[in-house]
Amino acid sequence: MIPGQFAYHRPSSIEQAVRLLADLGDEARPLAGGHSLIPMMKLRMAAPEHLIDLGGIADLKGIRDRGASIIIGAMTTQNELIHSDLLAAKLPIIRETSLLIADPQIRYVGTLGGNVANGDPGNDMPALMMCLDAAYHVAGPSGNRTIKARDFYEGAYFTALQEGEIVTSVEIPVPPAGHGYAYEKLKRKIGDYATAAAAVVLSFSGGKVATCAIGLTNVSETPLLAEEAAEILIGTALDPASIAKAVSAAEAITAPASDGRGPADYRTKMAGVMLSRALQRAARRAAA
Amino acid sequence: MNDMTPTREQREAQLQGMGCKRKRVEDIRFTQGKGNYVDDIKLPGMLYGDFVRSSHAHARIKGIDASKALALPGVIAVLTAEELKGLNLAWMPTLAGDMQMVLADGKVLFQNQEVAFVVAEDRYTAADAIELVEVEYEELPVLVDPWKAMAPDAPVLREDIKDKTEGAHGRREHYNHIFKWQVGDRPGTDEAFARADVTIKETFYYHRTHPCPLETCAALASFDKVKGELTLWGTFQAPHVVRTVASLLSKIPESKIHVIAPDIGGGFGNKVGVYPGYVCAIVASIVTGRPVKWVEDRMENLSTTSFARDYHMTTELAATKDGRITAMRVHVLADHGAFDACADPSKWPAGFMNICTGSYDIPVAHLTVDGVYTNKAPGGVAYRCSFRVTEAVYAIERAIEVLAQKLGMDSVDLRMKNFIRREQFPYQSALGWEYDSGDYYMAMQKALDAVGYKELRAEQARKREAFKRGETRELMGIGVSFFTEIVGAGPSKNCDILGVAMFDSCEIxxxxxxxxxxxxxxxxxxxxxxxxxxxxxATEIGIPADDIMVEEGNTDTAPYGLGTYGSRSTPVAGAAIAMAARKIKAKAQMIAAYLLEVHEDDLEWDVDRFQVKGLPEKFKTMKDIAWVAYNAPPPGMEPGLEAVSYYDPPNMTYPFGAYICVMDIDVDTGVAKTRRFYALDDCGTRINPMIIEGQVHGGLTEAFAVAMGQEIDYDEAGNVKGASFMDFFLPTAVETPYWETDYTVTPSPHHPIGAKGVGESPHVGGVPCFSNAVNDAFAFLGSTHIQMPHDPWRIWKAAERLGLHQ
Known part of the structure; x- marks a missing residue:
């Protein structure tokens, strides 16, 4: 459990970080909270020669209110997400999800940017960001660009990030007041990744579901946006039959691995159970 | 006497003797980070060792090329089996009478097996260097399933003994067979089964798991070439045994080997055996002339050093139709992995598995255990239990439930009906043990009253009806277990380790x-x-506990003893303490008589002093006597006040207890929540109630872990799964249930202070209690047994099989 040799860099600006990554090429990896990368290095499954620590870059921190959206700096920790009054008021599902990530010690160090950018299907934030239709602002050697969360995840640890690019912030559209939300996560113990988890954000109009978005965590190579399941629910009163139909549609798009959390068929069913429970809890929270 | 004279009660309180909730004195250093563990020890010129490990479960080694590793600056040496052969140390004897490779000799037999030992200036260089050692393997067919071990075409694992038909424990029936161990009356048992009204048969698999001490195994060896002396610091539960084994292996006289076990961060059986890391550190120190440290990491610990359990127990009970048990038959298929490295007393290849008749008066029984080799890590240690006792208690306590189900009886009534009765002690069990004392009925009744058992059953019945009506998706399980432990190994008449009798010792x-x-x-x-x-x-000789220093672990200063495991410290060493203290007290009495100018028989002991009978103002305290003992002893008496005792116990001790667990199970996710857990323990005389309670909390937490998810599993290729904290279930405070503890006191009649030992009871009784709760939840649907570990997916699968998800 001892990593190979590496050089450590701590740039103080985004430009410096991008330049370092460009200069050092393949052998450099950006370091955010380090909770994925450092264990991989200790297991020698990753052996970067250079670590570019993003922790010294002030521009990557902070949570800003843009009215229709909220912008969260990539190096904002999960603990900071939990304690943000702005998020609690406008995007309470972020706090709910953050509280289900690992344990307090890890949340003091783990970051939103690291969680979304690593491409680990076990991370909780990616499915939530897809559910919320967030966008990732990215800086790289050929300038800045923005990638939708829904277009970002290509495979396990494969994302739309090009070589030398880093996620600098996450922009999330603020859901309408009175929306219902829930993040339901089944895990074996504190600190574990999800056996399956579901994020739901929905709103009602006249007793019928007006909008609905569903994200699923750790039941495929990538986080999943369950579009068909959400579509099925639009216009319904979220009655048991509709929920059952949506659950079937969501289960159909899962392809989980069999691992210590359980065999694939169990994990698929758990995605369904988590979705069903998330829908019901979101509905209870939503304004009619 | 004036007002300042302390009362008898004050003097007693000042002693902090037996029965006092004295705070743990060792915690002062532990809570301040001032403990001194093996990895804290740093010697000048110290080197670090690290292992190259096998990536395969079964493969021939075609070649090892260490040249690139040796070329790395800071690498001092790379040891392989070839180097060890020069010292006749490529293999070492196990505690179970087998031989075990220290470093892979020609082939590897389990994944992560030690192949080469790299020695370097620092542990970072060592970790870099192991990546540079090139090992060429030729893969061989892998044997994972113990049920296939004795098939005619099974792969040959142990080529070194493939033609040996006699093992350490008798005849071997196949090249992958280790031993067959039989106890009891086979024809008598067969006859009782043939005549029985009711019989049950179920195979309970007690899965492979691993003790998980916070501190992993470690050793630091320092060989002094000038003096020819070896000093070995290590995580040793039994330092004297390590010294003896080290001497036998190295031929260095025992007097020139200094074994020191400093502070140890938990053992649970993991630190009883001798591991390749210890041997390699010693050899490397002898070869390099410098101290060599080896510390295993967590994955190495979980995947290589001493697993626990892995018993497939086919268990049968015979009974009359009104619930009187007439016979028991058990067959165990024991998966020992690649080498038989069980840490049992040497004559007991399956430990004390023959305690499997449990707390019940079963007239006749028969037990067979077949040990087999597989391509898995060796071990078979007693993880927080006496040797194979958790397995035995699991078998009987599950079987009782299955029998009760078949008889249509409440399992508590079945237990009560078959308990060994108080007046039957000392009780001779059908499989050869003499139980010392017990009052099982009273303990069970107290437990039932404490939890309101009848009301719990009524609530369960209501919930089951509601479940059937579709009003809830939760099932309630009530788990009961009643266990009898067998601890304090042991009497020299039946217990030894490699010929060393299992006494223990104290010098005061x-x-x-x-x-x-x-x-x-x-x-x-x-x-x-x-x-x-x-x-x-303190209680025995009247010196305040705070004025008594207890020292263990240094073989140069400590009297020879067999160490701490199997809850043997209190039953064996605790007795040695009392006996040594009584020798001191006897001498003190002679001195007091001399000083008070009375006959010894005219004195009586009172808390901290001898006083003249009827004249309490005429007394000498132990403190007074100590001064005189050294400086003005009675004429003709040797000065000094010390004693040593080596205690060979006349019998084991038999702690027992009654546990009850209430669980709520979500059938849609398989998540089981422990609503309530009540544990009544009877460990005889209670020395420190606070420490007992702490031991019970710890043992129950490990029982919860094992029953509800903790396992070491292998895939078909022999890859070890789950050997990290990502998967290995080590519950945190969040998952751990709240524990209610209680007790009765039935002293051991043969122990000097009546104490029986408690550290492992909660684990032994806890595992079946949790498992019984899970099984009880589904029993009304016709389910007889659901295998452990009861993690959510397995519970969900059980619910699925019962059609609960339609």
Missing amino acids: RVHPTGSAIARMGTKTQGQGHETTYAQII
Whole structure:
């Protein structure tokens, strides 16, 4: 459990970080909270020669209110997400999800940017960001660009990030007041990744579901946006039959691995159970 | 006497003797980070060792090329089996009478097996260098399933003994067979089964798991070439045994080997055996002339050093139709992995599995255990239990439930009906043990009353009806277990380790000013010996516990003892303490008689002093006597006040207890929540109630872990799965249920202070209690047994099989 040799860099600006990554090429990896990368290095499954620590870059921190959206700096920790009054008021599902990530010690160090950018299907934030239709602002050697969360995840640890690019912030559209939300996560113990988890954000109009978005965590190579399941629910009163139909549609798009959390068929069913429970809890929270 | 004279009660309180909730004295250093563990020890010029490990479960080694590793600056040496052969150390004897490779000799037999030992200036260089050692493997067919081990075409694992038909424990029936161990009356058992009204048969698999001490195994060897002396610091539960084994292996006289076990961060059986890392550190120190340290990491610990359990127990009970058990038959298929490295007393290849008749008066029984080799890590240690006792208790306590189900009886009534009755003690069990004392009925009744058992059953019945009506998706399970432990190994008539009898020892020296030091053959790993041993001495000889220093772990200063495991410290060493203390007290009485100018028989002991009978104002305290013992002893008496005792127990001790667990199970996710857990323990005389409670909390938490998810599993290719904390279930405070503890006191009649040992009881009783709760939840649907571990997916699968998800 001892990593190979590496050089450590701590740039103080985004430009410096991008330049370092460009200069050092393949052998450099950006370091955010380090909770994925450092264990991989200790297991020698990753052996970067250079670590570019993003922790010294002030521009990557902070949570800003843009009215229709909220912008969260990539190096904002999960603990900071939990304690943000702005998020609690406008995007309470972020706090709910953050509280289900690992344990307090890890949340003091783990970051939103690291969680979304690593491409680990076990991370909780990616499915939530897809559910919320967030966008990732990215800086790289050929300038800045923005990638939708829904277009970002290509495979396990494969994302739309090009070589030398880093996620600098996450922009999330603020859901309408009175929306219902829930993040339901089944895990074996504190600190574990999800056996399956579901994020739901929905709103009602006249007793019928007006909008609905569903994200699923750790039941495929990538986080999943369950579009068909959400579509099925639009216009319904979220009655048991509709929920059952949506659950079937969501289960159909899962392809989980069999691992210590359980065999694939169990994990698929758990995605369904988590979705069903998330829908019901979101509905209870939503304004009619 | 004036007002300042302390009362008898005050003097007693000042002693902090037996029965006192004395705070743990060792915690002062542990809670401040001032403990001294093996990895804290740093010697000048110290080198670090690290292992190259096998990536395959079964493969021939075609070649090892260490040249690139040796070329890395800072690498001092790379040891392989070839180097060890020069010292005749490529293999080492196990505690179970088998031989085990120290470093892979020609082939590897399990994944992560030690192949080469790299020695470097620092542990970073060593970790880099192991990546550079090139090992060429030729893969061989892998044997994972023990049920296939004795098939005619099974792969040959142990080529070294493939033609040997006699093993350490008798005839081997196949090249992958280790032993067949039989106890009891086979024809009598067969006859009772043939005549029985009711019989049950079920195979309970007690899965492979692993003790998980916070501190992993470690050793630091320093060989002094000039003096020819070896000093070995290590995480040793039994330092004297390590010294003896090291001497036998290395041919260095025992007097020139100094084994020191410093503070140990938990053992749970993991630190009883001798591991390749210890041997390699010693050899490397001899070869390099410098101290060499080896510390395993967590994955190495979980995947290589000593697993626990892995027993497939086909268990049968015979009974009359009104619930009187008439016979028991058990067959165990024991998966020992690649080498038989069980840490049992040498004559007991399956430990004390023959305690499997449990707390019941079963007239006749028969037990067979077949040990087999597979391509898995070796071990088979007693993880927080006496040797194979958790397995035995699991078998009987599950079988009782299955029988009760078949008879249509409440399992508590079945237990009550078959308990060994108080007046039957000392009780001879059908499989050969003499139970010392017990009052099972009273303990069970107290437990039932404490939890309101009848009301719980009524609530369960209501919930089941609601479940059937579709009003809830939760099922309620009530788990009961009643266990009898067998601890305190052991009497030399039936217990030894490699010929060393399993006595234990204590040496007490009272200093002239009335404080004392006690040195022991045992070794605490967190049990709190420094606290509790002093309490025994305090009560026995009237010196305050705070003035008594307890020292363990240094073989140069401690008297020879067999160490700490199997809850043997209190039953064996605790007795040695009392006996040594009584020798001191006898001498003190002679001195007091001399000083008070009376006959010894005219004196009586009172808390901390001898006083003249009927004249309490005429007395000499132990402190007074200590000074005189050294400086003005009676004419003709040797000066000094010290004693040593080696205690060979006349029998084991048999702690027992009644546990009840209430669980709520979500059938849609398989998540089981423990609503309530009540544990009544009877460990005889209670030395420190606070430490007992702590031991019970710890043992129950490990029982919860094992029953509900903790396992070491292998895939078909022999890859070890889950050997990290990502998957290996080590519950945190969040998952751990709240524990309610209770007790009764039935002293051991043969133990000097009546104490029986408690550290492992909660684990032994806890595992079946949790498992019974899960099984009980589904029993009304016709389910007889659901295998452990009861993690959510397995519970969900059980619910699925029962059609609960339609």
